[in-house]
Amino acid sequence: xxxxxxxxxxxxxxxxxxxxxxxxxxxxxxxxxxxxxxxxxxxxxxxxxxxxxxxxxxxxxxxxxxxxxxxxxxxxxxxxxxxxxxxxxxxxxxxxxxxxxxxxxxxxxxxxxxxxxxxxxxxxxxxxxxxxxxxxxxxxxxxxxxxxxxxxxxxxxxxxxxxxxxxxxxx
Numbered sequence: 001x002x003x004x005x006x007x008x009x010x011x012x013x014x015x016x017x018x019x020x021x022x023x024x025x026x027x028x029x030x031x032x033x034x035x036x037x038x039x040x041x042x043x044x045x046x047x048x049x050x051x052x053x054x055x056x057x058x059x060x061x062x063x064x065x066x067x068x069x070x071x072x073x074x075x076x077x078x079x080x081x082x083x084x085x086x087x088x089x090x091x092x093x094x095x096x097x098x099x100x101x102x103x104x105x106x107x108x109x110x111x112x113x114x115x116x117x118x119x120x121x122x123x124x125x126x127x128x129x130x131x132x133x134x135x136x137x138x139x140x141x142x143x144x145x146x147x148x149x150x151x152x153x154x155x156x157x158x159x160x161x162x163x164x165x166x167x168x169x170x171x
Contacts, residue, residue, distance in 0.1 A: 002051040004058060008065025009129070010042045016064050023070045030077050031057040059083040063135060067128025075124070075135055084134045084141050088127075091152040102152055103127055113157055117147050120164045143167055 008016065017024050017037060024035055032053045036045040046057045056077070063073040063083050075081050088106075092098035106127050107114050118125050121144040123136030134144045146167075147160050155163075 001047060001049060002054045003045055003047040004054050005043060005045045006058060006061060006065075007042050008044060008061065010039070012065045012067070013037060013039045013042060015070065016044070016061065018070065023064075026070070027057065027060060027074070030074065031060070033057045035061075063126075063133060066131055066133040067126040068124065068133065068135065072124045072135060080137050081135060082138055082141050084145050086132045086134075086145065086148060086152075087130060088132060088152065089130050091149075099130060105151055105157075106132055106148060108157070113151070116157075116161060117144055117164070120161060120168070121147065139171070 015023070016035075017039075018026070024037065027033070028035055031048070032050065033046050033048040035057075036047070037043070044061050046054045046061065048054050048057070059082070060073045060076045062085070063076060064070055066085060076083055088099060088102050092102050105113070108116070114125050114127065117123070121136065121140045123134050123140050123144045125144065125148075126133045132148055134141045134148070136144065143164060147164050150160050150163065151157070
């Protein structure tokens with residue numbers, strides 16, 4: 001029996017479990033694992049007879065913990081898709097004001113900037129807490145990560161969108 005534990009925010013435990021345990025059961029069925037969830041602490045233990053199942057389930061749990069809808073998180077079952085998590089505090093000068101400003105830059109007015117990057121890179125992006133997470137195919141996630149990093153470093157939105165377009169044409 002293989003197992004691995006991880007912690008997710010307590011606020012996200014209800015999303016992981018789902019209505020009457022539906023989401024938890026769905027994850028267990030798709031990944032051939034057993035999930036043990038401690039809702040008091042936010043601890044999740046993933047168990048399976050095969051180590052690869054535990055390995056493949058971990059990013060699904062992490063992505064739900066980082067704010068993704070479970071339906072989007074389950075896209076990680078496909079081996080083509082990966083999860084990338086960027087810590088925004090690496091770009092903010094440890095001040096809460098900077099963190100809020102950077103999150104606002106990433107999301108944009110009414111979510112426009114986030115949606116634009118998602119559309120251009122064919123990825124799913126979630127800004128939650130002090131992180132921004134990306135789900136998608138490897139090359140697309142890498143491109144989205146570079147675009148987000150450029151935004152966090154102060155590049156103009158238009159320049160970032162242009163960078164994505166140029167990079168896609170080179171492929």
